[in-house]
Amino acid sequence: MKNIIINIAKYTLIVLMIVSCGEWEYSVPEVSPGLKNDCINHSLGPNVVGQYIEFAYAMAIKPEEGKLATATVEASIAGAEGTYLDHKSYYTNGSGVNVGVEVGNSSTTSGNKTTVTFTADTCAATLRYYYKIPEEARGKDVSFTFSASASNGEKVQYEMGPYKVREMDLKLDLIAKDGSTCYISVADMAVYDATAAASNPERIDLIYLHRSVPGVTFNHSIVSPTSDAQYRPGLELSSGLHNKSKLIKAWNIQDRQLARMQYGVFVDDVDLKNMNFNDAPDYIINMRPESGLWVETENGKYRAYIFINKVDNAKKEITFSIKRLQVN
Amino acid sequence: MKQYILLFLTMTSFLIVVTRCADYPIDEDGLLITDRAECYVSNFDLLGTDFQTARTAAPAIDTTAQTINIEVFFGTDLKNLYPQFTLAQDAKLDPKITGKEDFSDLTNPKKWTVISGNRKVRKTYTVYVTVQQPS
Known part of the structure; x- marks a missing residue:
């Protein structure tokens, strides 16, 4: 009986050693096709008239499928003068400094919509959006629709908000x-x-x-x-x-x-x-x-x-x- | 062997039951009443609405006369001060301090009673506040 138990323990140990030494191969995840986008709100604290709400809007498409054409933000209440979508895509250099790379024309605003048209041949960018809170938004909710289009005609959009604008x-x-x-x-x-x-x-x-x-x-x-x-x-x-x-x-x-x-x-x-x-x-x-x-x-x-x-x-x-x- | 184990378990269970039923007295506030008879204020402070001390120097605490003399900065808002007592171990204060107190009536100083840990000794302290004046 004692021998049987010892043998079982030995075999279990061997099996465990074999299993634990198995290698798991990593492979780069395959990106699904199509234009993608994502957005985050950079701002902290209450939204006050005259101050900015900041967003970072990211969009990307596989190079073989096309390139980025336009990025647009539509606010539910038109932003005050000074609202803009940055036409630079930023990266952080070795010194921790944000460096902007121009990827399109300066943004144009028409009513509630602010647009950047890409001029660089790029398939991925993150643009920053600065919404200056107008007087009309005081005490109200404001929300945003971020959208992007690609050279192959694809379009995507991302909803953000609503964000409450304070009375103060x-x-x-x-x-x-x-x-x-x-x-x-x-x-x-x-x-x-x-x-x-x-x-x-x-x-x-x-x-x-x-x-x-x-x-x-x-x-x-x-x-x-x-x-x-x-x-x-x-x-x-x-x-x-x-x-x-x-x-x-x-x-x-x-x-x-x-x-x-x-x-x-x-x-x-x-x-x-x-x-x-x-x-x-x-x-x-x-x-x-x-x-x-x-x-x-x-x-x-x-x-x-x-x-x-x-x-x-x-x-x-x-x-x-x-x-x-x-x-x- | 089995009998010894049973006997040991029975005795242990009995001891647990006996000890856990020991009666620890508590007072009307749910605080433990201890054997300590010490009854005094060891430190005192007054905090302003900004929760910063308003006193100009350490207070004079007389445990025999049961008085606390404290000077506060010129311009201190006497109507809105948070008193802060440090007491002897296990002692408590009556009335309880639940927020701001009004010390503006300097002719009628406020009083608090310190109650010892055994809840048998009570000492009432009078807090005299003076305001620093320009020289």
């Missing part, structure tokens, strides 16, 4: 300067000097100031016109400024669209809608680079997130970017 607005790199363009309007997403502020006091929601106050850390601060005088030392207010904006200090919210940094953080419509401004103060002291503040205007019409991109102690100025939502 976005403005980058406004500069507020102490004693000069220090009056900030959330309603206009703009900065004004004292003269302009005095002529439009109802539109001024915030004031920027920089102070060096002994014994405390004051530095770069943003206050409402109604804030207590101790939080705006030495500031002579233009007459008529009366808005009491509510402010909430924030840190670690480096919104990617505002900061243009490596962080994957996005402030969206829903964040602004859900923010609770009860008991929020009307001043914020000591703003630092990469800090932020949530704002609600006095009339409750606008809510915004302001990101501090840069501060300059010598010039007494800040560079900030803003996302603003009309809530009422």
Whole structure:
């Protein structure tokens, strides 16, 4: 009995060795005939009017079957000026740099359609599509039909979307300067000097100031016109400024669209809608680079997130970017 | 041999049943009541709405007088601060901190009671907040 078991084990071992040493031959997969296409969306974060939605559209056909003729993108809502389909196909070189190879004419846009006609004798390309979100798309869904045609008459298409366009607005790199363009309007997403502020006091929601106050850390601060005088030392207010904006200090919210940094953080419509401004103060002291503040205007019409991109102690100025939502 | 195995299994089963039925007391919050009688605050902080500390220096914690004195930066929004206690092991706080607290009424300082791990010692701490002022 014992011998039988030992023999079975031996034979099993031999069989296993033979089987495990078998070679599996690899062969390049056979591509099925016809024109093929694929598409990916490059963009991250909320789609905001004035910003781009980026796509990469790839198309290919076997060389013996033909070559690429045209690539077209049709948007459900016509893109704003600046929408284009790149006429270069890119590859990444050894240094990690994207290098474009021109494969066709510059794109032409007619209504909702943007087209590139291939001029290079190529059977494969990946074109980038940049859709600049128009005002008409605000709050709506937008979708895209990518299509390609080949010299043999074949056509393919690829549907992308729908993508929701947000209600919010976005403005980058406004500069507020102490004693000069220090009056900030959330309603206009703009900065004004004292003269302009005095002529439009109802539109001024915030004031920027920089102070060096002994014994405390004051530095770069943003206050409402109604804030207590101790939080705006030495500031002579233009007459008529009366808005009491509510402010909430924030840190670690480096919104990617505002900061243009490596962080994957996005402030969206829903964040602004859900923010609770009860008991929020009307001043914020000591703003630092990469800090932020949530704002609600006095009339409750606008809510915004302001990101501090840069501060300059010598010039007494800040560079900030803003996302603003009309809530009422 | 078979008898020994059976006997061993029976005894093991009996021991498992006895030990797993041991009664560990828990309080009304579902927290374990232990033997520890220590009851004190070892550290305290106040965080602003940006979740950054608002204190200018380490707080003065008097475990005898049961007071905490803390100074916050000039301009701190006293109505929206998150208190953060560090307590003796197994101790808990009453009332519980569930979010922001309003410290703006400086004449009526807020109080919290520390309850020891054995739930038999209670000490009420008063938190005095002062605001840094320009010199």
